[in-house]
Each structure stands twice: as C-alpha cells, then as structure tokens.
Amino acid sequence: MPKVKVPRKSTSVDMTAMTDVAFLLLTFFMLATKFKPDEPVIVDTPSSVSQILLPESDVILLTIDKDGRVFFGVDGQQTKEQLIQRMGERYKVTFTPAQIKEFSLLSTFGTPIAQLPALLDMKSEERLKAVQPGIPTDSLNNELADWIWQTRLLNKDVRVAVKGDGQLAYPKVKQVIATLQDKKVNRFNFITNMEKGE
Amino acid sequence: MAEIAADGGGGKHKGGKKRGKKMSTRVDFTPMVDLGFLLITFFMLTTSMNKPKTMEINMPDKNVKTEEEKTKVKASQAVTLLLTQDDKVVYYFINPKTGEPETPEITNYSKGGIRATLLRENKARNPYVDSIAIYKEQLNIGNINEATYRANANRIKGYEDGLIVVIKATDKSNYKNMIDILDEMLICNIGRYAIVDITPIELEMLKTVNLE
Numbered sequence: 001m002p003k004v005k006v007p008r009k010s011t012s013v014d015m016t017a018m019t020d021v022a023f024l025l026l027t028f029f030m031l032a033t034k035f036k037p038d039e040p041v042i043v044d045t046p047s048s049v050s051q052i053l054l055p056e057s058d059v060i061l062l063t064i065d066k067d068g069r070v071f072f073g074v075d076g077q078q079t080k081e082q083l084i085q086r087m088g089e090r091y092k093v094t095f096t097p098a099q100i101k102e103f104s105l106l107s108t109f110g111t112p113i114a115q116l117p118a119l120l121d122m123k124s125e126e127r128l129k130a131v132q133p134g135i136p137t138d139s140l141n142n143e144l145a146d147w148i149w150q151t152r153l154l155n156k157d158v159r160v161a162v163k164g165d166g167q168l169a170y171p172k173v174k175q176v177i178a179t180l181q182d183k184k185v186n187r188f189n190f191i192t193n194m195e196k197g198e
Numbered sequence: 199m200a201e202i203a204a205d206g207g208g209g210k211h212k213g214g215k216k217r218g219k220k221m222s223t224r225v226d227f228t229p230m231v232d233l234g235f236l237l238i239t240f241f242m243l244t245t246s247m248n249k250p251k252t253m254e255i256n257m258p259d260k261n262v263k264t265e266e267e268k269t270k271v272k273a274s275q276a277v278t279l280l281l282t283q284d285d286k287v288v289y290y291f292i293n294p295k296t297g298e299p300e301t302p303e304i305t306n307y308s309k310g311g312i313r314a315t316l317l318r319e320n321k322a323r324n325p326y327v328d329s330i331a332i333y334k335e336q337l338n339i340g341n342i343n344e345a346t347y348r349a350n351a352n353r354i355k356g357y358e359d360g361l362i363v364v365i366k367a368t369d370k371s372n373y374k375n376m377i378d379i380l381d382e383m384l385i386c387n388i389g390r391y392a393i394v395d396i397t398p399i400e401l402e403m404l405k406t407v408n409l410e
Contacts, residue, residue: 015227022234029241046377049384050253064373161252166374170281170367173376177393181257189252192377 040110040132041065046166048192058158060151061191062144063108066165068172069134072147073108079154080104086150087113091143095120110134113143137175145179152183163191253380258392273297275323276362279312280400281379283370287312288404302407307378316361316386324360330387355389363391366400 043063063071074080084103088095091113095103099120103109110132111119122130137144151158160180164173180188274294279287280302289312290302305311321327330351337347365379376393383391 015231019227019231019234022231022238026234026238026241029238029245033241033245045250046374048251048253048377048381050251050381052252052254054250054252163250164373164377166372166377168373169369170371170373170376171369173373174367174395177257181259184259186257186259187254188257189254190377190380191250191252192381194251 039063039108040071040128040130041069043163043165044167045163045191045193047194048190050192052189054161054189054191055159058155060148060158060160061108062160062162062176063110064162064164064168064172064176065134066167067134068168069110069132070137070144070172070176071108071110071132072135072144073106074151074158076155077104079151080106082154083147083150084116086154087146090146090150093117112136112141137172137179142179144176145183148180148185149183152185160185160188161191162188253377253384255380255393272359275359276364277316277319278364278366278400279379280396280404281365281367281371281375282404283368285375287375287379288407289315290403299403302403304407307375307382312379313382313386316363316382316388320361320386320388324354324357326354326357327360327387330354351387352389355387357389360390361388363388365391365393366396367393368396368401368404 041063043065057075059075061073063073065071074083081100081104084095084100087093093113093116095117099117102120103116106120109116109119112133112135115133119127119130119132135144135147136142148160162176180186272294273292277289277291278299279289281287285306287305287307288302289305291300292298293300303315305315333342333347333350336342337344363383365376367376380391382388
C-alpha cells in the first residue's frame with residue numbers, strides 16, 4: 001500500500017489578532033482601574049438592597065472597625081494640606097512641610113492628632129503595620145468633630161459616608177452619629193455591600 | 199508568529215548596485231504578547247470594579263427642641279422597634295384608646311420576622327403602598343421614567359396616615375442590626391422612620407421579656 005503523504009504545514013500561527021485583543025484588554029483595564037487605597041483596617045460592611053452609588057469625590061469617609069476605632073479619610077490633596085495646617089494650629093501641633101505633603105497623600109488615618117506627626121514620619125510599609133488607636137470621639141476630647149468641622153469649612157459640598165463593620169457595637173455608632181449631628185451633618189451615607197440575592 | 203511580510207521590491211534593480219544581504223524583517227512578537235498578558239493580569243487583580251453602594255439617612259436637627267416644632271405622631275400609626283442583643287427585635291404598638299404600650303413581641307431580622315409585620319402594618323395604614331410595585335414594573339418596562347417613578351414612590355411613602363417606625367437601638371445591638379433594619383425600611387417602602395435614643399421605660403420593658 002502506498003504511503004499517504006500528509007503535506008507538511010507550518011506550525012507557526014499568526015499571533016497578530018491575539019496581540020490586538022490582549023492590548024485592547026490591557027488598555028481597558030488601565031483606563032478602568034482605580035487603585036485600591038491602602039486601608040489600615042479591614043472592615044466587613046453589612047449588606048443592603050440599596051442601589052445608591054457613593055459620589056466619586058467630596059466624600060469624608062469615616063471607617064469604624066469592629067473594635068470601635070474610628071478612621072478619618074477625605075479626598076483632595078489640597079483640601080488635606082489646608083486641613084492639617086488648620087488642625088495643627090487648633091491643637092498646637094506643628095507639622096513640617098514633609099509631613100504635610102505626606103498627609104496630603106494619605107488616604108485614611110486613625111490616631112489622635114498628637115500622635116499624627118509620628119505616624120507621618122513612618123514609611124508607608126511601616127505605617128500599614130503600625131497599630132492606630134483610632135480618633136478620639138468621646139465628649140471630653142472629640143477630635144473627630146473638629147476634623148469634620150474643619151473639612152466642611154474648607155469644602156462645603158463634602159458629604160459624610162460611614163463605613164462600619166457589621167460586628168461593631170451600637171454605642172460607638174451612636175457616639176459617631178451624635179458627633180455628626182452636633183456638627184449639623186444631618187444627612188449622611190452608610191456604605192454597604194450589595195445584597196446577595198435571597 | 200506574528201510577522202511582517204518582507205517583500206521589498208527586489209526584482210526591480212537588475213544588476214545595478216551591489217546590495218547587502220537582505221535581512222528578514224520578521225519580528226518575534228511572543229515576548230510582547232507575554233508582557234501584554236502579564237500587565238492585563240496585574241490590572242485585573244488590582245482593579246476594584248464595583249463601586250460601593252450606600253444608603254442615605256437623614257437625621258433630625260438636634261437643636262429643634264420646642265414642642266410645636268417636633269413632629270406630632272398619632273399613637274395609632276407608630277410602631278417602636280427595639281434592637282437588642284442576639285439579633286433580636288422587640289416591637290410594640292401604642293394602644294390608641296388607652297395610650298399605653300401594648301405587649302411587646304420578640305422577633306428577628308428574617309424575612310418572616312420583622313418584615314412580615316412591617317409589611318402587614320404598613321399596608322393596613324397606607325392603602326396605596328402596593329402601587330409602588332406597579333410603578334416599579336412600569337419603570338422596568340420603560341413606560342415611565344426614573345423621575346416619575348421616584349416622585350410617585352416618594353408621594354406614596356410620605357402618605358400622611360402611613361406607618362411611622364421609631365427605631366431604638368440598645369447598647370447590646372450592633373451596627374449590622376441597624377443597617378438591617380434601615381434596609382427593611384427600604385424593602386417595606388416605609389418612608390417615615392427615625393432613629394431615636396432608647397428610654398429607661400423601654401429598657402424596663404425589655405427586661406419583662408428577658409432581654410436587655
């Protein structure tokens with residue numbers, strides 16, 4: 001029986017199309033991406049059916065972890081630069097220009113203002129590991145109220161969003177809400193997850 | 199391989215100038231593709247696509263304290279929810295005849311728990327509440343627009359004689375309980391609710407049902 005000759009075909013495949021798709025996807029992800037900010041605490045937010053989206057900018061983010069530590073964050077570098085200077089004047093804490101610069105890049109923090117210079121001097125990796133005690137919110141020493149008040153003086157369109165852990169005990173929530181109400185923030189947002197379908 | 203055809207016009211010059219050996223212009227694209235996919239993977243992992251959802255809440259102004267400025271609530275339309283420990287909710291109504299609180303009932307945050315009660319009571323007081331679902335359906339079909347839907351839903355939710363929920367959380371409850379109950383307000387289409395501090399009388403009442 002004569003051998004059947006199979007014509008030898010080249011094994012190289014045209015990869016142009018694949019490259020095109022790859023780079024298209026790459027471009028998409030590069031444009032759509034928004035880096036996750038470094039968060040000093042992990043917060044597991046409760047879920048809700050609410051569909052309202054959080055505004056992109058002008059948001060004060062109050063993160064409260066399950067132990068009741070309050071973290072403060074606001075967007076806008078210039079706002080933050082002015083904010084820390086005003087708070088420094090108020091609490092008689094001086095910040096070096098380097099610390100102010102560092103603060104303007106910080107997404108969120110949770111220390112009393114007296115400890116803030118030390119926190120700002122750390123490198124970002126050290127800061128992630130450092131245990132931050134949270135911003136004082138009790139009635140004798142309510143620094144949180146001042147942070148919110150000063151931010152609102154700088155940017156009057158700012159909204160307050162509270163991101164709390166589901167296991168957080170209610171007294172702390174009450175304290176934070178009372179602080180907000182004292183500063184005439186009567187309309188605010190609670191950040192929630194999407195409800196998993198029932 | 200991806201390749202660029204190297205088809206110079208070789209045949210045109212016959213016996214003219216001497217030319218260097220023709221180099222192939224084919225480029226190996228594999229490393230570029232590798233790099234491309236590496237970057238895609240990186241961006242896919244670091245990106246956070248879904249933006250967080252929020253729920254809005256309005257609190258009353260703290261400085262309004264005079265009696266006439268406070269919203270008057272008819273006893274018959276109010277229900278008080280006490281959020282207590284172990285994910286339990288205690289609710290009670292005010293008897294409209296005597297003005298005394300009725301026996302508190304214990305329930306939970308499940309579908310058949312507080313939601314059933316709220317839906318039933320709200321429907322009993324607000325006859326229009328079911329039309330919100332109809333408006334919602336019309337919105338989904340596309341017969342009405344978002345603004346019309348919202349205007350109608352708000353009008354129905356703000357119905358004068360509808361259920362008013364007073365939410366009081368004890369120190370034993372947690373943040374999740376509060377979000378859950380606010381969520382129920384959304385689900386049950388209750389437009390009028392308030393978060394209020396708990397009173398000593400209600401703490402006593404909780405003790406009668408073995409909770410604190």
